[in-house]
Amino acid sequence: MPEHSVSLLSRSFVVPLEQRLFENCHASTLVLLPNGEKLTAFFGGRREGAGDVAIWLARGDGRGWQPPRRLMAEPGLAHWNPVLLADGETVWLFYKVGATVHDWVTRWSVSRDSGATWSPPAPLVAGETAPRGPVRNKILVMSNGEWLACSSVETETTWDAFVDISGSRGAGWQRVDIPFRHQPPGAAGKSGSTWAGLSADALWETDPARVFRWDGVIQPSAWESAPGRVHLLMRSTRGVLYRADSPDFGRSWNEAHPTGVPNNNSGIDLVQLSPGRIVLVCNPVGGNWGRRSPLSVLLSDDNGDTFRRVYDLETGDGEFSYPAVLAIGKDIHLTYTYNRKSIVYCHLKFAEE
Numbered sequence: 001m002p003e004h005s006v007s008l009l010s011r012s013f014v015v016p017l018e019q020r021l022f023e024n025c026h027a028s029t030l031v032l033l034p035n036g037e038k039l040t041a042f043f044g045g046r047r048e049g050a051g052d053v054a055i056w057l058a059r060g061d062g063r064g065w066q067p068p069r070r071l072m073a074e075p076g077l078a079h080w081n082p083v084l085l086a087d088g089e090t091v092w093l094f095y096k097v098g099a100t101v102h103d104w105v106t107r108w109s110v111s112r113d114s115g116a117t118w119s120p121p122a123p124l125v126a127g128e129t130a131p132r133g134p135v136r137n138k139i140l141v142m143s144n145g146e147w148l149a150c151s152s153v154e155t156e157t158t159w160d161a162f163v164d165i166s167g168s169r170g171a172g173w174q175r176v177d178i179p180f181r182h183q184p185p186g187a188a189g190k191s192g193s194t195w196a197g198l199s200a201d202a203l204w205e206t207d208p209a210r211v212f213r214w215d216g217v218i219q220p221s222a223w224e225s226a227p228g229r230v231h232l233l234m235r236s237t238r239g240v241l242y243r244a245d246s247p248d249f250g251r252s253w254n255e256a257h258p259t260g261v262p263n264n265n266s267g268i269d270l271v272q273l274s275p276g277r278i279v280l281v282c283n284p285v286g287g288n289w290g291r292r293s294p295l296s297v298l299l300s301d302d303n304g305d306t307f308r309r310v311y312d313l314e315t316g317d318g319e320f321s322y323p324a325v326l327a328i329g330k331d332i333h334l335t336y337t338y339n340r341k342s343i344v345y346c347h348l349k350f351a352e353e
Helices: none
Strands: 004-013 024-032 038-045 054-060 069-072 079-087 090-097 105-111 147-154 158-166 174-177 215-226 229-236 240-246 257-262 269-274 277-282 295-300 308-314 320-328 331-338 342-352
Touching: 004 308, 024 331, 024 342, 038 079, 038 090, 038 331, 038 342, 054 079, 069 090, 147 229, 158 229, 215 269, 229 257, 269 320, 277 320, 277 331, 295 320, 308 331, 308 342
Parallel strands: 024 079, 024 320, 158 215
Antiparallel strands: 004 342, 024 038, 038 054, 054 069, 079 090, 090 105, 147 158, 147 215, 158 174, 215 229, 229 240, 240 257, 269 277, 277 295, 295 308, 320 331, 331 342
């Protein structure tokens, strides 16, 4: 197995810490444009779930960023979890609206000029009350040309993951649920739980008695190891990442099962460098609602069966979370939440030794 060194080529704050456009921001997404520019979107406002929370968009070369623009907003309605997808100069934006994650729905908009102008936002699936399309992580464009959007639903007690498949570039979607065996409500209890490293004034839900009753998996991230063979890693309430696999372009899945990778019930993202070689960015911390530090880069050379930690992005006290990661060759581009006060962009380079 080859060894790898990782070099940090650049690191920048998308929003300078001294620039107070909002009190809190979170959940970034990233795309690379044909001219080399980067677009990142995130939500920002008074606090997660507040009525002034909007979707913001920033453009830059990775070393410097133009001032973020408030892209999608509706007074009194919380906006959440933007997801960008780019194909040339066409960029799609998907995002959630709703008072809480229990009742949010998905809207989308499209830009034909690299994010300069956007179509009026519309429901992703007309008349649908469940969240459809991508819930947080990027869409996987599969080898057959179809889009596979990783999604999930959070009810009052259970979390469940699913994928949405589109063969029409978002005009229509087929939902396929991921099998998962739930524990009775509250069975997981607070065993291994810490509720640490999170800022109470940033969160929409701060009642531990309530959140520790939630059980399940959400926010998958996907890769395709061979034509039609698609795999998911998922955030869970059980202290480790869960995995599911499909042999048929996401039309069927085995039951989600635990892996050996610690997970603190916080967002992850991954990207495939080459068949069998996966880069995963996460907080390698166990325990339900565990600390969101460190934030690290992990590497697998066996198609996600095992991972090893190869680089730490952040190791100090605070919340460093919700990565979004892309790859071009051995170049890794990623963004993540920095203490809910800004979004950090990093450009990493992998080199075999």
